[in-house]
Amino acid sequence: MSDGLDLYLPVSTTRPAHALETALRAAVVDGRLPVGTRLPASRALAADLGIARSTVSEVYSRLAAEGWLESRVGAGTWIAGFPRQAQPAVAQRQSPPEYELRGGLADAGDFPRSQWSAQTRRALAEMPVSAFAYAPPEGAVELRDTLAGYLARTRGVAVTAAEVLIGSGFGDLLSLTCRAIRARGGKRIAVEEYGHERHRRIIAESGLEIVAIPVDSEGADLADAEADAVFLTPAHQFPTGVPLSPERRRAAVEWANARDALILEDDYDGEFRYDRRSIGALQALAPDRVVYLGTSSKALAPAVGVAWAVAPPELLPELLRQRSLSGVTPSGLHQQVLARFLDSHEYDRAVRRRRATFRTRRELFAQLLAERAPELRPGGLAAGLQCLVELPDAAAEERALAAARQFGVALEGLADYRAPGGNPDRAGVVIGYGAVSSARAARALALAADALANGLSF
Structure with missing residues (x-):
């Protein structure tokens, strides 16, 4: 189209004027053509729709007379609004809390824009052409290498780059892990009696049955849990704020070993202890039993859209199979930028x-x-x-x-x-x-x- 605006408007060849008039009204009412949109010139629209220019001009004139359109001398035809009798009903929206x-x-207002921009420019300058294709299903090797070092240094995670899987967010990796557990024959997963309701929905959608376990001053109590896996926030229980005690940490590992079960460790804010050194990751006690899960959303912003898992090697093939089935691939460009953001210690x-x-x-x-x-x-x-x-x-x-x-x-x-x-x-x-x-x-x-x-x- 000569003026750049493509429109989908179903027009009948038998009654083109009536069909075009009806289609334009409908597009305005349902919001596809918002107020203030400039319409194509009559000649261009006629050519696109395969109808006479005079037909388009006639429809434009009629809708302008009714108040739907506005013709501006030398500036074309514009969506003017709804005639009074055609105003759509607008649901009353409740104002959000102040x-x-x-x-x-976390507040995204302090996102490090200049530092992120600098690392974006660096990534664009350094990335080979191959890095602009679809990222590997396990994630960009640059980010996996850098994350392995960062997680070992700051959270005590026992990890190599080969055990790191990149996701497009925490929910993405939680879903992949739960579906992998289900595919391997798991049926039930224990969760702390307090936690994100959204996480429980994601888990339930995978087909796993959820059973709640008590949380007290020592954290989650797995003593009576009958399940194939458990989902924990051991460093800082969400939302009660208590850490999993040393005795309970050992008990969790013993529980997993006795039942050939997995522990899903949500380390959502493990870096943010400020009275003393952070409690290390539970994963270090049993790398073959724990799937460690983390995200950049708290340190940076959810819009970065990158999370990570450190998984036992035997689980990785099933996780990658579930990745393939999900059709979701994290942004390769964001992975490259985050790798450099970590490597330059801007993340720290x-x-x-x-x-x-x-x-x-x-x-x-x-x-x-x-x-x-x-x-x-x-x-x-x-x-x-x-x-x-x-x-x-x-x-x-x-x-x-x-x-x-x-x-x-x-x-x-x-x-x-x-x-x-x-x-x-x-x-x-x-x-x-x-x-x-x-x-x-x-x-x-x-x-x-x-x-x-x-x-x-x-």
Whole structure:
């Protein structure tokens, strides 16, 4: 088309004017042609549709007279809007909360744009032509090599590049791993009684039956679990914040060995402990039993779209088979950029910056909570992007959440994370201090503390 706009408009050869008029109205109403769109010139559209130019001109004139189109002298024909009688019904949308304090989220506002741009330019300059083709199913070798070194250095993971599998996000790799377990004959997987509901949906979609296991001050308790695998957050249980104790870590490995089972280790924020050195990865205790899972979304941003797994060698062929069946391939360009971002230690610097930010926010929240509700305190490790404030009962949890909604603060209670079969008697509110912007953090955390104080009021 001469002016560059392609349109799909079904037009009948028997009644072309009527068909074109109907098709244009429908395209405006359903949003395919938004208000302010410039339409092709009548000559160009007629040529594309195989109809007379006079037919297009006639339809344009008629729709302009009705208010659908606007003809501008010397500037063509434009979508003007809906005539009053044709305005589509618009569903009433609820305004989002002013402050985002849900757990497990990080603020993308401090994404290291200039550093990422520099490494993107470096990758584009250095990448061979072959690197612009589809990436290998296991991931770009440059990223797998660099990640193996980084994970061994910072998380104590026992790994070689050959055991690293790159994914397009944590959910992608969780799905692949669960489908691989199912394909190898697994039927049941144990999950912590509190965790992401989305993760449980992904697991269930693979065909595995989910069974909840208790979580207490020592982390998950696998003593009575009858399953072929277990999904754990051992470094910093999500969302309660407790680490898996040394005794429970050993017990988990013994459990897996006794049942020929797998442990799926979600190390979602293991780099973000700020009171002392981070707890190392569980994977190092049993590399042949643990699938280690990590992601760049907390240190950088979800838009990077890169996650990683370190898998036992015997599981890798099935994981790659599931990768082939999924049809999903992570961005080869993002893998090349991330490899250089890690290699230049920009990733380490990004983690340190965010670690300092999260520490400051947790300390501020603890201070605010002590002032407004001295009976309460943040639980769990001084680590990560969130903490749990436990409350006396479910009624207090609901009162606190209701107050938060009134204050414009997005919060979730412990009940929002509870798996079916989990303990219904434990109550609390999860305070996520990772996603709110720095300029708004103090106000948001003060409102959260006020909401929790309201939860104690009768």
